[in-house]
Amino acid sequence: MLEVEEVSAAFGARAVLDRVSFSVAAGELCGLIGTNGAGKTTLMKVVLGLLPTGGGRVRVSGRVRTRSGADIGYVPQKIQLEPDAPIRVRDLVALGIDGHRLGVPLGSRRRRRAVDEMLDAVGVSRLANARVGTLSGGEQQRVMIAHALVARPSLLLLDEPLANLDMRAVDDVVALLARIAADQGVAVLLSAHDVNPLLPVMDRVVYLASGHAASGTTGQVIRADVLSRLYGHPIRVVQAEGRVLVLAGGPEPSGVAANGCGASGAGDC
Numbered sequence: 646m647l648e649v650e651e652v653s654a655a656f657g658a659r660a661v662l663d664r665v666s667f668s669v670a671a672g673e674l675c676g677l678i679g680t681n682g683a684g685k686t687t688l689m690k691v692v693l694g695l696l697p698t699g700g701g702r703v704r705v706s707g708r709v710r711t712r713s714g715a716d717i718g719y720v721p722q723k724i725q726l727e728p729d730a731p732i733r734v735r736d737l738v739a740l741g742i743d744g745h746r747l748g749v750p751l752g753s754r755r756r757r758r759a760v761d762e763m764l765d766a767v768g769v770s771r772l773a774n775a776r777v778g779t780l781s782g783g784e785q786q787r788v789m790i791a792h793a794l795v796a797r798p799s800l801l802l803l804d805e806p807l808a809n810l811d812m813r814a815v816d817d818v819v820a821l822l823a824r825i826a827a828d829q830g831v832a833v834l835l836s837a838h839d840v841n842p843l844l845p846v847m848d849r850v851v852y853l854a855s856g857h858a859a860s861g862t863t864g865q866v867i868r869a870d871v872l873s874r875l876y877g878h879p880i881r882v883v884q885a886e887g888r889v890l891v892l893a894g895g896p897e898p899s900g901v902a903a904n905g906c907g908a909s910g911a912g913d914c
Contacts, residue, residue: 783814
């Protein structure tokens with residue numbers, strides 16, 4: 646569903662992405678991992694057609710991506726909804742069908758059925774008539790996912806959707822995205838700085854560092870040798886208390902076991 650081929654991008658004289666390549670198939674959930682400033686949002690914008698490339702190309706569903714091209718659902722990183730905003734959950738999701746068109750959208754049984762089905766798919770049917778701004782962070786994230794999916798895109802992009810959620814909400818959203826990818830055959834690309842919540846469900850990972858990327862399964866990518874080449878300095882992959890961490894090279898921490906086939910956010914590098 647998504648093919649990124651030798652894509653480069655820059656801001657002024659600063660190279661952000663340098664010949665990045667990877668692919669995501671239908672029904673797969675792919676984690677896009679990297680620290681703040683690694684280029685995750687830039688890559689999302691390139692895939693969306695909002696930023697030009699300095700080289701390479703993007704294909705969605707086999708077609709070269711243009712701004713008016715293939716169907717993509719998108720959940721942005723920051724969602725700010727005022728508690729007293731007079732918009733219901735149902736109305737916000739419906740905007741995913743016709744919010745890009747001019748004029749007042751026409752009601753129809755088909756449109757209402759599509760909204761109802763998507764609200765049910767993300768588990769917020771009971772909140773259909775609630776004001777969006779009154780929902781919890783996890784509930785708002787589910788509504789935004791429904792908004793992005795209601796037009797039935799082949800590719801779903803989510804920019805840091807787990808940020809600012811509590812642990813229970815993180816687990817719920819991750820499980821939801823895995824189920825949607827499997828049940829609806831949607832290719833899901835999800836950016837995050839910590840990959841640990843994704844490990845049980847992630848099919849592949851794209852790890853960004855220093856403008857470059859390594860992609861494959863977690864066992865293929867999140868390894869000391871691969872990440873050391875990516876960062877350009879020694880990296881260790883270790884496991885401690887059930888979590889896998891990526892650490893800058895140095896003495897082995899006391900009580901921490903080395904592990905070459907896990908994954909982690911790179912925040913410790």
